[in-house]
Amino acid sequence: MLEKYQTMMYKNKLKVNVNLWFLIAGIVGLVSMILVMLLGNIILGLVALFFVVDIFIGYPLLLEEKRISQIEKNFPNALREIAYLLKTGGTYEYAIRELTSYDYGPLNDELENVLLRLEQGYNFEDSLNIIAENVDSNIVKKTIGIIIDSIKSGASLSDILEDLSEDMRKMYKLELDRKSKTIMQMLFIFAAGVLIAPAIYGLVVTLIDFLMSVTTSAGLASAEAIAQGIYVRDLLETVLLLFVFIQSLSSAIIVIFMRERKNAKILLYLPIFLLCAYISFYVVMFLSKYLLIGM
DSSP states (O other): OHHHHHHHHHHTTOOSOHHHHHHHHHHHHHHHHHHHHTTTOHHHHHHHHHHHHHHHHHHHHHHHHHHHHHHHHHHHHHHHHHHHHHHTTOOHHHHHHHHTTSOOTHHHHHHHHHHHHHHTTOOHHHHHHHHHHHOOOHHHHHHHHHHHHHHHHTOOHHHHHHHHHHHHHHHHHHHHHHHHHTHHHHHHHHIIIIIIHHHHHHHHHHHHHHHHHHHHHHTOSOHHHHHHHHHHHHHHHHHHHHHHHHHHHHHHHHHIIIIIOOGGGHHHHHHHHHHHHHHHHHHHHHHHHHHHHHO
16 A cells, blocks of 8 residues: 555655655644644544545545546547547557647656557557556546457547547546536535534534633532533533544545545545535634623
């Protein structure tokens, strides 16, 4: 797993050793945790540690996700162009060399790897297979597999590439349509689990503070009862902070299964969900506290 992660970092121009990257993540996370704990909140300190480490681990995954998305978008055009060049009498090597002069983003790097292997004496099937190895995309892997099988069976590659180009473009559009159709469900989960619920928890803490303040100022409770009430209030806030974390994690998991279907992408969604949830919790808690003070 570390080797795959290191390779992924190199593909996305992060020239840092993976062990050093994780060490930096741990150090920055610990510093953030200590700073937050100095403010008197242990749970939030642990959340800060998790948040920072998750950001560091998820950043290369975010870059890789962007790279794969660009490759999936440009791959149908590349296949169609190869088909056209083959029909005009060009060879595989000539077609790939021509494509490297086009602006296909990250796909250009993969095409250059294919061209390099062709120049080293590998056949076209083995050279093309390097794209399937370097790109973690089901669409790309299946397309490469069909192309290799077609070459082995002696079929007309130019016609097959045109058909694959059209099919792949349709599959890519279907995937985009699927994500666009689930945007409302995702927004509902985000609003309910990440914004509204933490805001209600923050309001609950404020109401407890308000009731305790009124009880204390009116002399309706003994010193022992007030001390017990403060302890229960602090315990409740800790539990609510922990529950905000659990709820954000659950919301992120639901969104991942609904939209992405890749468990690793939780590292991309969770930091955003956590940040928004705790901002909602504390903003509502402090705003409602000032409103009640005004009353």
